[in-house]
Each structure stands twice: as C-alpha cells, then as structure tokens.
Amino acid sequence: MAAQYVVGIWEFHVNDLDEEFVRLSNEYFPYLVDADAWKASPQLRTIPVSRSLDPGHHSLPYEDAATLVKGHRRYAVAECICRKEHKLVGKGCEKPMEACLVFDTAADYYLRNGLAREIDEAETLKILEEGERAGLVVQPSNSQKAINICLCCGCCCQVLIAMKKHPDPAELFSSAYIVExxxxxxxxxxxxxxxxxxxxxxxxxxxVSLEQKRCIGCGLCVTTCPTKALNLKRKDIVPEVPRSNTEAAIKLAKARGKLSNAKMAKMALKSKFDRLMAASKR
Structure with a gap:
C-alpha cells in the first residue's frame, strides 16, 4: 500500500529541503490536508503528556506515551521536518528539532536511508520529557502499537496549522480527553x-476560559498550572483506536476510497495463491 504524502513521503525529504521546495510545498499544503478525510480516519492521534493525568487515573496502555515507547526492538529519532522547513525560510520556533520518533520497521527504514540517528529506550523517554517541557503535543500514529510519535508545535506542524483553520478542530482529532x-x-x-x-x-x-471545540486533550496546559485549576477528564465517548498499523492503514485506505471489500478479497486470494505456488516449488 502506497505511503500518504502527509504523514509519509513529505517526512522522507527531511534531509533534502531547499527554499524553492519549501515555498511550493507550503502553497500546496492548505489544499492537501483534507479535514473530512482526516476526521474519517486520522493518521495521528493525540495523547496526553504523562504528567497531565492524576496519579490515580488508569489510562489504557496505548494512551500513555511512556508505556507506548517501551519494549520496541529498535529506536531512532529524526529532525522535525515541519520545524526544519519553517526555519529554512526564516520562520518557525526554537523548540527541539529532534522530535520525530520512529520504532521497529519504521526505524529500520529511517536508519537505512540516513534519515535519523539510532537511539535507545532511555533516550526516547528523555526526548518525550524534553518535548513536554517545551510544550509539544504528543501525536503517535493511530494504532495501539504505534510505529512513530510526532512531537508537534502549533506554529510549524502542517497538520495542526491546517486543523486550526477549521471552525471545530477538536472533532477532527482522535483524542480520549478534554480539559476542565x-x-x-x-x-x-x-x-x-x-x-x-x-x-x-x-x-x-x-x-481562563476554554473553547471546547478547539481542545484536543494534549494536557500541556495542565502540567504548568500553579493552582491545579486545569485538569484532564476522559470523554464519555472515546474514539476507537486500530489494534495494529496494518488495520490502521486498511481503515485509512477504505475511508479515502482507495480500497473496497472486493479489492480486499482479491488481494487475499492472490496472496493465498502466491503462497501455494511458492510452496509447490520447494
């Protein structure tokens, strides 16, 4: 299944940006990010920074960043292409540049192609902590077994920038929490x-007043409130999170009209036939 342009092919250009490419891309992005398609099957989801939840609160394992990054075979970190491209044209911010975390097969690909540097679990957790202190939104891939986590800022992230223009951005994000x-x-x-x-x-x-239709439940405001006037509460109805990255990709393809049940059945039959043919030649 082909990779999306965002999130996907765009990020693979992190090491070969130039001013013309950035300028043309930024002209294209407002038309590229389709809010309705994203709502139907978001590629990323928002989870709260760990310190924003009460110690006694029991979140699901895939809703906690520290739990989500533990136990992977391989880890790598790449520069955030959004902050990098903004800085290239004299915009952007001073938030941490190394903020794109990838795991396992995604880490294999990034490292094989010179897009990232290899790190371990301990450094991954440290980068998450630094991101929280810097005020970065934690956005893993929309799967219970995430293969990447983006640490995003509202001034550079192309997804956040596009969604903020929507009158009700909160409905576009896959998030289980909201601020009180x-x-x-x-x-x-x-x-x-x-x-x-x-x-x-x-x-x-x-x-302070909250506009609920703009809150994506990241918890960044909660961790620095000196009087605990802000807290996160779990929504009454929470979005379903695909169990695997394959399930997430299939759901995304169906939502965007790229894959029908008939095509799925054809792919399954072809796969079975190919396996039988391979076995007969042994």
Missing amino acids: VDADECVGCEVCIGRCQMEALTMNEGV
Missing part, C-alpha cells in the same frame, strides 16, 4: 495560554 477548568482556582497567570497549541484558551474577566 475550575474557575474558582484560576489566578489568571496566563501560563496555560502560552502552552496551548490550538488557541483553545483565552482570558475572560481575569479567569
């Missing part, structure tokens, strides 16, 4: 407003 505000505890320090990458928080008469 305790107005009585808010002291109006505005730290959370600077942390929010989706422009979901504003001040109203000295107290």
